[in-house]
Amino acid sequence: MAELISPRVLKGFRDFLPENEVLRRTLIARLECVFRDYGFAPIDTPALELSEILLGKGGGETEKQVYRFNDNGGRDIALRFDLTVPFARFAAMHRDAVPLPFKRYHIGKVWRGENTQKGRYREFTQCDFDTIGSSSAAADAEILLIMQAALTAAGAGNSTILINHRGVFNHFLEQKGVCGKLTDVLRAVDKIAKIGRDETGAILAELTNDKAAQSILSFIEITGGWDDALAAMTEMCGGPNAGLQRLDEISCFLRDSGVKNVFSLAPSITRGLDYYTGVVFETILNEIPSIGSVCSGGRYDNLTALYAKEPLSGVGASIGLDRLIAAEESLGRLPQQSPYAKCAIICVNEKHFGFYTKLASEFRAAGISCEAFNDQKKLTVQFMIAEKKGMRYVIIPSEEKSSEKKLTIRDITARKDTAELSFAEAVSLINGGGDKR
């Protein structure tokens, strides 16, 4: 006998067993329902692309993490590591084939060979939604409203959506004379939650000077209601500017939309080294803030700069499905849905399977998902399998096929049989009308 190969998956990769896979599909379906309701259309792109396409910007960190190799034809190719870069390539390629402004969502797996830690995987699912071809504040506000609607539909509980504007922060930094080191300052500010105020202050002081560092800290620590925070930001910026005006417009739209107490100005949100140029967003789940942002995004000037001459601006956000699931699991709020059928036909005599499968199809036609057990095992064994599959009821057909009252329904939970049921009575019992009999 040949030596066995140990069955295993790669580190950072996962199998999804039925319970988990059904859960993922349920959440994805809820998100899709929101996206579609708002007029966002689905697209998909290949898992593999030319490395030149995916790594055009040559992001240092990204490049180290990407699964990149030569195919049999010698092409330098890679697995997509996000859904944004493929969308940029897609938008440049199909600009004339889609209606502009184009609102799309894309739910798919991406791959990054990063160090695995709790809740981080090398294969994970992103749910992106973007509007491109509109530079309006309305498009910004709409993405924020969808973030709120999608997280609510997914059952994530109450959330706070934090909003800032990259341009406002840049304007503020320029005023403080911090021009050459924008990237380093952004990186330091982005880390404040992780490394703390003092450490961030020290890094900022080293990058600029003590006074500027204090001023930056004061700016990013502005809190309070939207209007107060906006007033404080305006003052620290030395008067109005385009970014502040945009924040004001968005605020009006959100207020008029009727969605309340969800959106908050947060000058510390910068989205680090991301490519955003306008508003930026993050989400806190109020009941479990420690899990971090489950949905983030922002506005970018020109999505397709690498691939096309005509600029195409847009705004969008991305939900990390795995983090969302982790959050809902912690909150005990995952949707409960069995991956198996609602009931099963017991295989009393395997010669009659044809009849059993006909009976099962009648239950299906009555709207009840129904498995037909394939093997004539002891009744207790078949009951146990039904129990493992989370079924409340199984149907025990009579050997007497011609009888009108031929079905026995076994309540697996109560360990109780109800005999001599007609088909209609059986349907009624399984649908929860059993007590009335």
Place this chain on the structure above:
Amino acid sequence: MAELISPRVLKGFRDFLPENEVLRRTLIARLECVFRDYGFAPIDTPALELSEILLGKGGGETEKQVYRFNDNGGRDIALRFDLTVPFARFAAMHRDAVPLPFKRYHIGKVWRGENTQKGRYREFTQCDFDTIGSSSAAADAEILLIMQAALTAAGAGNSTILINHRGVFNHFLEQKGVCGKLTDVLRAVDKIAKIGRDETGAILAELTNDKAAQSILSFIEITGGWDDALAAMTEMCGGPNAGLQRLDEISCFLRDSGVKNVFSLAPSITRGLDYYTGVVFETILNEIPSIGSVCSGGRYDNLTALYAKEPLSGVGASIGLDRLIAAEESLGRLPQQSPYAKCAIICVNEKHFGFYTKLASEFRAAGISCEAFNDQKKLTVQFMIAEKKGMRYVIIPSEEKSSEKKLTIRDITARKDTAELSFAEAVSLINGGGDKR
């Protein structure tokens, strides 16, 4: 300005634009509905696995086609090229975590770097469904019934499902003294549709002798109704055997199930070099037989042989989604569904977007998907965008927010406005009750 990167996808790979992606999702949802109704549960596995796991059997043809490379940690890994091998690994790993018999489906992309030709892609979607842990004829029959139900649900029209038994053919060949060259004979027989009877006969004669070749051709050319064909096969096999008995049992089950005139015995079906050991299946779409089998499968003795000591037999089939879509496209029978919202709120004055989005959410709550246009463009331009998105109606809100009869509905197709509608009247018109007004 940096040089632009030409936006393109790899040969054999595809983008899915909204119309196509919605179509794929619609078909997948219909298939899933059938699988779930029969009690089959979804699973998923990683796109990447260790090459040792995927290529354990070292299939020569497969190995040449697989996307295989070393990751940054030096691991020899590959993209899955089908869903069967990952399922074998999955079943060996999670045997104790799933209820046996285990009925699962798996819909996912797979990758093969094969030569591209019409209808062949390097990234394509398979829809597999299998029952493992049951060796019963009932499990065989159930897979056949699901094949029929799934293709019907997907809108593929009338189909014929061809059935044979590998064991019967092997038994027949052994009787003819063809033992050592089974693989070559199977390969030759499998090609008969492609290379024709004479060429196949010549190859068979070379492999065996003229008389055996004639006899093999006679066997695989048995036609007629199930009972006649079975009788002819029995005679040519020199009497009953286990495989013939299995075919007889399956026939009884299919007859009793009430599904008629769909299943046919076809001794020429062998599934070439596949790993099947019992029954084998192929499907012909009656209206477009030339497209080939859109759903094939069979029974295998031991799925997990490479990874586990305890054998695990099963039966299953796989639908090639891309071929199914190609077939339905040829037949003009693809589901028609717009990827966009049913209607849109026109942006009359961009300052009122907050109100528009509130109005849109009221339509959504009334069950009508509704986009809120983000940009205040000319009405004619907005109408054109709506038309591009396949919308029949758009809603033109009055500037006078307080009025009761404040909505105008524009019928994009008829180029006709209906003014001064209440919200309820607007909903009724959009839902198709417009003529009654």
